[in-house]
Amino acid sequence: MTAGSPTLPTRPTLPYPTLTTAPAGVSLYERDARAVAGIEKLRFFPIEVVSGHGSTLVTPDGSELLDLSATWTACGLGHGHPAVAEALARAAVDAPGAGGLSAVHPASVGLAEDLLAVVPGSGDRRVYLGHAGSDANDVAIRAARHATGQRTVVAFEHSYHGGVGVAMGVSGVHVEAGAEADPDAVFLPYPNPFRPGPEGIEADVVAILAAADEALASGTVACLLVEPMLSDGGMVVPPDGFLARLHEVCRRHGVLMICDEVKVGLGRPGLLHAFAHDGIEPEIVTFGKALGGGLPLSAAVGPADVLDGPVGSALLTTAGNPLSTAVGRAVLATLVAEELPQRAATVGAVLAEGLRAQDWAGRLGEVRGRGLMLGVELVDADGAPDPALAARTVYRAWQLGAVVHYVGGNTLEVTPPLVLTAEEAARAAEILGWAVRDAAAGVVTDEEVAPYAGW
Template structure:
């Protein structure tokens, strides 16, 4: 009998696949997924954070049901409807900023970032985009061409992008993270002073580049430099925003108000929706230059409103903070040799880091040398899937742990136990290279 995975291989284009193991899912409830045989899987990815409220959340179900039943058309291209206008008003109320501002709606973080970058070029008449090495801002257009991660993978960079190093406390470029930050900011100042910069785009936590948490104050100093030179700071909150970092917005950790903020993934509750909030002077022009027929449609925007309302009213940023502290504490116990395997996993964990429920666990060849171990990461996520958990790796060797914001304490403890055993089993050779070989991952 042909499996669902085999049917997929025969019909779905490979250009849109990023596979780490043969995951088949037919149902989801809360933080749990179910395969065709009814096997329960603990979701520690939330579909790369897109399912931030988990699966089948009542607020999303109600919003979809209502909107489908009464949808006035299928987009905001040439008409207005209550949920698109309402969601824009909701975002303007929740995103700090001043002056006259506008909201752009799209389908994914990729198009939100692409439109913002092009709008910044148009508004300033400048071409250069300042971005960061190993960053990810999208899979299309200009957003793709200024993504360090995409360039690392062999894609052509935009001819007018300048990449800065992202400060990694575990691996500072100069041997000291404070001097590393000073060096990066000095380079940023030098480039900003050329008066050629259309905007600077940054992730408040470097996500696909390895779940790297920058030092406290880095974003604030970067923002001050941008203000000094009159360059818009674009904060890409697509993957780590909207409650996940233990605050409503990841940039709030440094107390800044970015000029432009982009959203995606979680804002749609699993449906295709993205948004950008920024100055009218940038996002209003040129008119009709970013047309998507179904962008801002009444179904997705109704869900977006329900997602924002649920995050705020249910206190999910605080829940993410508490659950994240519990999860990281459990993982650090494993790192310190207090896990169930009594130390085997500890030997290969180089770092546990994160904010809220955006957590990275770095796997290394030997903790003292901190040599990244991509092969181990491949085998660990595969073994975790066999043991009943879904998560992926980023940056080559970092387990990205981003469960739904509604994860329970019992599920957190279960996650720690599965990860401890998955690492131990992978080290012991329970998973072979041959098993993992068909699933190339990044």
């Protein structure tokens, strides 16, 4: 310090708490209840997990659970996959910053190039990189509105496209649960072959396409947003060809189709992309969940004249960060190298056959899906949807050693990691059949399940 310089005050010592000691005699679940905000929880049973490998989750006491959720498909490669671990470790050693907002780096540029290579499409295209499917859909919608000058978004009842922003306001699941709908959203029915209208499923499809045609003909529509399979709305698989017929309506009116592959794509349906089952090339495709291999990562792939502007209108500081994007590249490479879409088709067929062969005590409505994206609809003795049975069943399955959740009120969503083996698939079917029989017999009560309300 030079002569005449002011004397700096002594920095106070802050009373930092000890962070390493867990409270004695308090379970991990109890600690979570005391510390983590309930607004971000969707709990179906009091599960505690400390590690995982492949399709297995491990509890604090060392017990193993067969994972039939893959964290809502986010852990598509399973737990502890070497490709994910190695990519993350390499990237963390000398990561060039923490995002792609104001700088470029090899992993983000490389991931964008990888996605352009594996997502069918033509013309000049760009890739938006984000953190979750919610922001990918939000940005895609806002970009479509800006590019077209129109406001209306056509979406579907019981759909799910995100939990924040515009994406939440056009998600049928949220709106039907009481969230505020986007003022410019139009919701169409989604065709359900298991529960068609009185004139049959083809009549339903014709009516839906007519409604879409009328909405798009108004000239006010910025985009149409659709899931190739209705996931959180009940694992509904539309009739073959529906997506292609819907896309033709969009093309006739010059309206962008945004295909939400966040939950149902990237190998899970037995093909790399779920929309490929109908042989279409949507104008915009969104990804999330499995793309990050467990890390926050999402993407939207679409026309440059839509996704290039307005500049700076989708600012997330750590979007495109070196760690997530390095893992994303490893995920895409692994899907191809290990032929996981083909494996999903093969093992998924084993799982579906095993499920259909179980004794469901007269409570099975339908097993449906593609690849390792399967739904088991549960019904009461009269064939009506039975949400209470679904809630008891997933609780009982957890007690029996498997993790599965329900969607659409009464449908078990069976979405194990893509590395599931045929032997694990057979065991999964047996556990679920056993769980339904026990749940129907009253082994688990509604009162026992009540604290874990799920949806």
